[in-house]
Amino acid sequence: MDARTTSALLYLDAVSVSFDGFKALNDLSLTVEAGEMRAIIGPNGAGKTTMMDVITGKTRPDKGDVYFDGSHDLTSLDETQIAELGIGRKFQKPTVFEMHTVEDNLRLALKDDRTARATLAWRETAAEQARIGEILGVIRLGPVRRRVAGSLSHGQKQWLEIGMLLAQDPKLLLVDEPVAGLTDVETHQTAELLREIARVKTVVVVEHDMTFVRELGVKVTCLHEGSVLAEGTIDQVSANERVVEVYLGR
């Protein structure tokens, strides 16, 4: 393993991605320190999801560096390896395993040996069972634990996916639009939940919903056309002239 090149947990430097000539990410640089929670805002098409795709190995950048924990070059690893390093992701469109029960979704996400041999011989331990019960409590899905995930409401799926993230016990959580389609109450609860998680984890949250971002009360990065437009507290960022222009000018 190479020597540590940065103290940040997540380090992106001059990352560019283009799709058929269209630059989804344009010289994007961003660092997130260990233990930090960061909110990423930006209009539709700003490149927020693409940034997560790059971090999790779904999309290879055309150029630029992406380092995790200072020493892992994420651009040379695939999705599985990156997940093994401890990066978990919640997708913009909630993706849970619809045919599995709520519990089984968590079971599959639970940190454990992921080789085919280990899963074949697997028996659930009491510790695992307790952990699943605990997570079900946190995401408030205890009463529906035996239901298939496909029958959950949109909000419940969002929460189940957050529960799966918790079960994975990653070092870094990437959370893409967790409150899209949720009611105000649910949005508020989600903010609380994420703040709770952020006490022990490093979290990057992408969100449009400004009330929600305000409620998180963390450092905000505003993306626009694939690069950072502004960074700072929510008040600083929303007072920034260019941000106002981008958000309101269209």
Place this chain on the structure above:
Amino acid sequence: MTSSPLIRALDRSAVTFILVLVAIGVIVPLLNLALPPSSPWHVPTYLVALWGKYVCYALLALSIDLIWGYCGILSLGHGAFFALGGYAMGMYLMRQIGTRGVYADPIRPDFMVFLNWPELPVYWYGFQHFAYAALMVLLVPGLLAFVFGWFAFRSRVTGVYLSIITQALTYALMLGFFRNNFGFGGNNGLTDFKDILGFNVQAQPTRAALFAISVAALILGFLICRTIVASKLGMVLISIRDAESRTRFLGYRVENYKLFVFTLSACMAGVAGALYVPQVGIINPSEFAPGNSIEAVIWVAVGGRGTLIGAVLGAAVVNYGKTTFTSGLLAPYWLFVLGSLFVLVTLLLPRGIVGTVRHYRGAWRERRNAAHGRGAQAAPKPAE
């Protein structure tokens, strides 16, 4: 959920199903051997052989259901693994003929003498030993599936593209095996078998024994598949089937899982082919025909994919229909019947026979539980 994987595999329907198979495997040979042909309960030997063929088809269907029903890999070339297992067995049977062949050559099968081949090709060595041939029955399909899968799954070939290249695989093998210089008897294939392990392949007791062994192989195959699908590995397979990339982001190495079940499935298909050949008395390149593989997929669809029991049932039902049809006036229309059956099942019964039954039984249970105030709420409340 803390019980051992095998215990978990044996739920009520699995146990019932195994008991039914055991009964069939015991009773059919008994009715054939122990009763005189005059008895109304006597099962004639030709039927034993015919049903034995269905059992082999059922094992093939099971192997397809494991990968298609549970992991979403639609192989349209599984007939190739079946045929390769069949050829390995056929090579053993050919070498047992010895001097009883038309040309009475102690080493070379007739077709080699006929083609003026001076000696036995190296790849025919060892096949006079049953143990070696049995090993090849597993190894040849398994190795081919492993190499094929290694490239296909690593390069993330999925869906229709994968189905197409599996078709191409079996087609290419068919063309190869049709050639005389391939060394497997060309378009005539391997036939005129005399005995297996010293027993006459045509003899009534041998046929009864082959039937019983085929049923035993089917039970073993079913047990293996059940153990897999009831384990956490089975849960991962379903996750791959329904949301492959999500499974990757959770840290599962999808290609390894696929490679494992695909290779295992090919070995099962190989065993099915090996048991099939002594019962039908011939193996030729037409077993590689792409249509055969597609037909096998239809059995699974009819019975209900992702149910295992359905695969076995589908193979039996469709092949029974085929036998009935192709021996009557309607024989020329069998392919139309099969095609319409597939269309009808896809449109009207997308879950297949067993899948549909399970679906309605599940829905009925849920309603009953709801009426009794049980059901989902019965789950223990988590600490909140």
